[in-house]
Amino acid sequence: xxxxxxxxxxxxxxxxxxxxxxxxxxxxxxxxxxxxxxxxxxxxxxxxxxxxxxxxxxxxxxxxxxxxxxxxxxxxxxxxxxxxxxxxxxxxxxxxxxxxxxxxxxxxxxxxxxxxxxxxxxxxxxxxxxxxxxxxxxxxxxxxxxxxxxxxxxxxxxxxxxxxxxxxxxxxxxxxxxxxxxxxxxxxxxxxxxxxxxxxxxxxxxxxxxxxxxxxxxxxxxxxxxxxxxxxxxxxxxxxxxxxxxxxxxxxxxxxxxxxxxxxxxxxxxxxxxxxxxxxxxx
Amino acid sequence: xxxxxxxxxxxxxxxxxxxxxxxxxxxxxxxxxxxxxxxxxxxxxxxxxxxxxxxxxxxxxxxxxxxxxxxxxxxxxxxxxxxxxxxxxxxxxxxxxxxxxxxxxxxxxxxxxxxxxxxxxxxxxxxxxxxxxxxxxxxxxxxxxxxxxxxxxxxxxxxxxxxxxxxxxxxxxxxxxxxxxxxxxxxxxxxxxxxxxxxxxxxxxxxxxxxxxxxxxxxxxxxxxxxxxxxxxxxxxxxxxxxxxxxxxxxxxxxxxxxxxxxxxxxxxxxxxxxxxxxxxxxxxxxxxxxxxxxxxxxxxxxxxxxxxxxxxxxxxxxxxxxxxxxxxxxxxxxxxxxxxxxxxxxxxxxxxxxxxxxxxxxxxxxxxxxxxxxxxxxxxxxxxxxxxxxxxxxxxxxxxxxxxxxxxxxxxxxxxxxxxxxx
Amino acid sequence: xxxxxxxxxxxxxxxxxxxxxxxxxxxxxxxxxxxxxxxxxxxxxxxxxxxxxxxxxxxxxxxxxxxxxxxxxxxxxxxxxxxxxxxxxxxxxxxxxxxxxxxxxxxxxxxxxxxxxxxxxxxxxxxxxxxxxxxxxxxxxxxxxxxxxxxxxxxxxxxxxxxxxxxxxxxxxxxxxxxxxxxxxxxxxxxxxxxxxxxxxxxxxxxxxxxxxxxxxxxxxxxxxxxxxxxxxxxxxxxxxxxxxxxxxxxxxxxxxxxxxxxxxxxxxxxxxxxxxxxxxxxxxxxx
Numbered sequence: 005x006x007x008x009x010x011x012x013x014x015x016x017x018x019x020x021x022x023x024x025x026x027x028x029x030x031x032x033x034x035x036x037x038x039x040x041x042x043x044x045x046x047x048x049x050x051x052x053x054x055x056x057x058x059x060x061x062x063x064x065x066x067x068x069x070x071x072x073x074x075x076x077x078x079x080x081x082x083x084x085x086x087x088x089x090x091x092x093x094x095x096x097x098x099x100x101x102x103x104x105x106x107x108x109x110x111x112x113x114x115x116x117x118x119x120x121x122x123x124x125x126x127x128x129x130x131x132x133x134x135x136x137x138x139x140x141x142x143x144x145x146x147x148x149x150x151x152x153x154x155x156x157x158x159x160x161x162x163x164x165x166x167x168x169x170x171x172x173x174x175x176x177x178x179x180x181x182x183x184x185x186x187x188x189x190x191x192x193x194x195x196x197x198x199x200x201x202x203x204x205x206x207x208x209x210x211x212x213x214x215x216x217x218x219x220x221x222x223x224x225x226x227x228x229x230x231x232x233x234x235x236x237x238x239x240x241x242x243x244x245x246x247x248x249x250x251x252x253x254x255x256x257x258x259x260x261x262x263x264x265x266x267x268x269x270x271x272x273x274x275x276x277x278x279x280x281x282x283x284x285x286x287x
Numbered sequence: 288x289x290x291x292x293x294x295x296x297x298x299x300x301x302x303x304x305x306x307x308x309x310x311x312x313x314x315x316x317x318x319x320x321x322x323x324x325x326x327x328x329x330x331x332x333x334x335x336x337x338x339x340x341x342x343x344x345x346x347x348x349x350x351x352x353x354x355x356x357x358x359x360x361x362x363x364x365x366x367x368x369x370x371x372x373x374x375x376x377x378x379x380x381x382x383x384x385x386x387x388x389x390x391x392x393x394x395x396x397x398x399x400x401x402x403x404x405x406x407x408x409x410x411x412x413x414x415x416x417x418x419x420x421x422x423x424x425x426x427x428x429x430x431x432x433x434x435x436x437x438x439x440x441x442x443x444x445x446x447x448x449x450x451x452x453x454x455x456x457x458x459x460x461x462x463x464x465x466x467x468x469x470x471x472x473x474x475x476x477x478x479x480x481x482x483x484x485x486x487x488x489x490x491x492x493x494x495x496x497x498x499x500x501x502x503x504x505x506x507x508x509x510x511x512x513x514x515x516x517x518x519x520x521x522x523x524x525x526x527x528x529x530x531x532x533x534x535x536x537x538x539x540x541x542x543x544x545x546x547x548x549x550x551x552x553x554x555x556x557x558x559x560x561x562x563x564x565x566x567x568x569x570x571x572x573x574x575x576x577x578x579x580x581x582x583x584x585x586x587x588x589x590x591x592x593x594x595x596x597x598x599x600x601x602x603x604x605x606x607x608x609x610x611x612x613x614x615x616x617x618x619x620x621x622x623x624x625x626x627x628x629x630x631x632x633x634x635x636x637x638x639x640x641x642x643x644x645x646x647x648x649x650x651x652x653x654x655x656x657x658x659x660x661x662x663x664x665x666x667x668x669x670x671x672x673x674x675x676x677x678x679x680x681x682x683x684x685x686x687x688x689x690x691x692x693x694x695x696x697x698x699x700x701x702x703x704x705x706x707x708x709x710x711x
Numbered sequence: 712x713x714x715x716x717x718x719x720x721x722x723x724x725x726x727x728x729x730x731x732x733x734x735x736x737x738x739x740x741x742x743x744x745x746x747x748x749x750x751x752x753x754x755x756x757x758x759x760x761x762x763x764x765x766x767x768x769x770x771x772x773x774x775x776x777x778x779x780x781x782x783x784x785x786x787x788x789x790x791x792x793x794x795x796x797x798x799x800x801x802x803x804x805x806x807x808x809x810x811x812x813x814x815x816x817x818x819x820x821x822x823x824x825x826x827x828x829x830x831x832x833x834x835x836x837x838x839x840x841x842x843x844x845x846x847x848x849x850x851x852x853x854x855x856x857x858x859x860x861x862x863x864x865x866x867x868x869x870x871x872x873x874x875x876x877x878x879x880x881x882x883x884x885x886x887x888x889x890x891x892x893x894x895x896x897x898x899x900x901x902x903x904x905x906x907x908x909x910x911x912x913x914x915x916x917x918x919x920x921x922x923x924x925x926x927x928x929x930x931x932x933x934x935x936x937x938x939x940x941x942x943x944x945x946x947x948x949x950x951x952x953x954x955x956x957x958x959x960x961x962x963x964x965x966x967x968x969x970x971x972x973x974x975x976x977x978x979x980x981x982x983x984x985x986x987x988x989x990x991x992x993x994x995x996x997x998x999x
Contacts, residue, residue, distance in 0.1 A: 006358070050535075050538075054535055054538070054539050056539075135357070136357060136360050136361070139357045139363040140360070140362070140363055143357075143358075143359045143361055143365050144362060144364045149364060149365035150365065156461075223353065226350060226354065227354055227357040228352055228365075230319075230347070230354055230365055230367075231347060232347065232348055242350070243348075243350060243396050245531070249533060
């Protein structure tokens with residue numbers, strides 16, 4: 005087939021190849037510039053950042069900026085808090101979503117349609133609208149103020165997660181599970197031993213989606229976690245932006261610290277993440 | 288990943304158990320404040336703890352408002368004992384959530400009334416009830432760079448009026464090849480200058496008639512203030528900018544002055560140590576020669592929450608922090624928080640020359656304006672009216688209204704729509 | 712299928728339903744009913760139209776609605792067109808070093824909203840930002856990215872495009888890869904050019920996927936909050952204030968809880984309505 009193409013458009017092919025590669029090169033440079041500049045800004049002091057000239061090289065201020073950042077906000081602690089909250093939210097979110105998604109995909113039962121319709125509806129509701137009643141329930145009636153547990157609980161019921169897992173389980177060949185069922189295996193066993201291992205890649209990508217969603221959340225952890233020792237990274241960053249003394253270098257160190265680990269992880273797991281997001285969306 | 292996640296979750300469940308079991312300690316009071324103010328209160332807490340071994344005061348830096356709103360909306364949970372609220376924000380809290388705060392008459396707050404100017408109290412009260420004790424003040428003055436002014440041949444007298452301020456701005460631009468403006472102001476995102484100017488002219492967004500809150504924003508003083516903002520912007524002597532842009536611009540010499548609340552002193556001094564000796568303070572510009580050169584912008588107060596387990600102890604701390612001249616002067620020295628406590632005015636520090644400010648006795652200049660300040664109430668509708676006015680102010684500066692009067696008539700109409708109040 | 716035990720499916724879905732019921736359903740019912748109360752009155756007073764009636768007389772609300780729709784009608788289609796182009800190119804046999812390009816375009820997916828907003832705020836700083844310095848270097852005057860309405864709208868659009876094009880391209884790329892190869896091979900033998908193939912094979916086959924991206928982006932834009940808050944604070948004036956920001960201001964800043972709720976559910980209905988329209992216009996039966 006390749007040779008057929010070449011035969012038909014030999015000249016057009018070469019130009020197409022050159023312009024396509026050139027175009028994508030430019031796009032890649034433009035797309036990576038913000039992240040590159042982030043690391044550059046993180047390594048300069050404010051004097052340099054606001055010098056009015058283009059800075060294209062890394063400076064030697066990274067550690068000083070880091071020290072200043074830590075003296076204003078315990079950013080390392082905030083990132084650890086974020087990792088705790090997001091990991092717990094991801095883990096429990098995965099458990100709850102896969103159980104619910106499995107039920108919606110495998111069984112016909114009364115109310116299934118209504119539940120599914122509700123899930124779609126939830127996707128459209130802005131979180132800010134319900135944050136206060138949610139807060140009343142969790143903090144006032146359940147007494148979970150300033151606890152990681154209180155922050156994580158709402159993440160368990162993730163509409164997108166259930167939707168995603170339903171689509172994933174729907175794509176499995178039903179015969180395998182049916183065979184196990186005829187062999188007398190319990191439904192929980194079929195779910196745990198047969199269905200789950202088959203959807204592991206999709207689980208991995210849902211894990212990433214859930215992790216990013218928890219990691220990004222701002223207003224909810226801000227309200228529930230009232231002490232500095234427990235605040236998450238986006239809140240620490242928000243506080244830095246609002247400070248009387250705005251120091252951009254240290255702030256960029258904070259941004260770098262909360263970005264680079266994930267970009268690196270993404271680089272390593274790119275194939276799985278990308279195929280996961282894609283599968284979840286398409287099926 | 289799963290096992291490590293489990294381990295983390297296990298650990299955090301244990302942490303929660305510990306936290307929940309030790310949270311309710313009646314011998315400790317917690318204070319919420321923000322940023323510089325929180326830092327100042329932290330050192331006050333330490334001083335307090337040193338003299339009151341029976342009680343521990345613990346100040347926490349917090350993004351106060353969102354957390355306070357949620358806590359009050361939930362009926363008083365997850366709140367500290369003491370919280371700082373800006374004067375302009377106070378009324379919406381005490382009107383919307385009167386049950387969230389402790390009425391202070393029971394502790395004898397009336398004794399404190401003569402210790403502070405009247406304008407500091409109006410927004411802390413609802414009817415006969417008083418909910419807060421005044422803390423810092425925001426006398427508006429002009430901070431300026433003497434070196435840049437010298438270079439352009441401008442003196443402090445030149446900026447005694449707003450029109451003079453514009454002329455000075457033109458000179459400054461000419462002397463610096465257009466590199467340096469007079470100031471940045473938040474006129475496309477806030478109302479700092481508009482409200483300050485309106486105050487000078489005795490106008491305010493809201494007023495009171497027969498005990499009812501009314502809308503006054505389209506009256507003559509406000510119209511003139513809005514016109515002046517546009518004149519400044521049109522002349523190019525000011526440009527729009529928020530908090531961080533303002534500091535950056537001052538630090539890098541893109542702007543040479545700031546017309547702002549006195550609490551800005553600490554920000555200038557702490558952010559620009561390299562410019563020590565170059566800065567001066569003068570009274571804010573008036574609308575005409577001999578006109579009023581005083582207004583207030585910001586400043587805050589301390590409140591006690593109704594959910595406090597020990598409100599009497601909390602009040603004791605509040606009194607300690609706010610009514611002792613030496614404590615107030617201490618916060619001024621360290622953090623530039625200007626006391627509204629009247630007795631601090633006679634403190635010798637207030638008339639001593641300040642090294643950073645080129646040996647000028649800036650506090651004398653600043654405090655002299657206090658008695659001229661007109662009390663203004665933000666009312667509970669301040670935030671809503673503010674949103675409307677920012678939009679209209681921006682549109683007016685961009686030339687989308689024929690006159691300031693037309694713009695503010697429209698604003699009054701929209702505010703009426705939003706609040707149900709009557710236009711006076 | 713039907714399980715042995717009729718309770719089984721409910722047991723599986725129970726954890727979700729319990730969490731959902733307590734932490735989403737009750738708050739949703741509560742906040743929705745709040746929209747029918749005058750929450751300024753003390754105590755709150757039932758008033759059917761107090762908030763809903765105000766929506767259409769509120770010039771600010773209408774302005775924020777307009778801003779939001781501007782993004783939905785201009786930035787979203789542009790971004791999705793770009794995502795289609797990226798996906799087609801990344802899928803092309805003619806492209807070398809695919810891994811690098813894929814990484815560059817997809818990496819923003821894992822960057823936190825608050826983090827990238829702060830980066831862009833510095834990059835696009837009117838006076839000192841890298842972007843204006845670059846423009847100056849090639850002889851273009853400073854653009855007032857935060858100082859002018861047009862600049863601010865452009866800044867928000869650029870930021871959103873950077874952050875979300877990759878996400879959409881991932882979905883579209885997967886859609887591309889599920890188009891059967893033999894259709895292309897057959898058309899090549901017929902002598903169809905690449906562009907013709909794109910127009911008559913690729914695009915029609917991508918329709919359901921693009922529709923999905925369109926619906927997701929519409930929901931996302933209707934809830935857009937972090938970027939304009941951190942980048943432009945909604946200004947200058949209200950030129951970049953979104954409906955979601957206005958809802959926050961009404962609820963959290965002005966304490967108009969009822970009105971804030973009315974705005975929230977107005978957004979929900981608009982979102983559901985828009986996606987229905989999008990399905991009608993672009994979708995076929997199999998997508999619905």
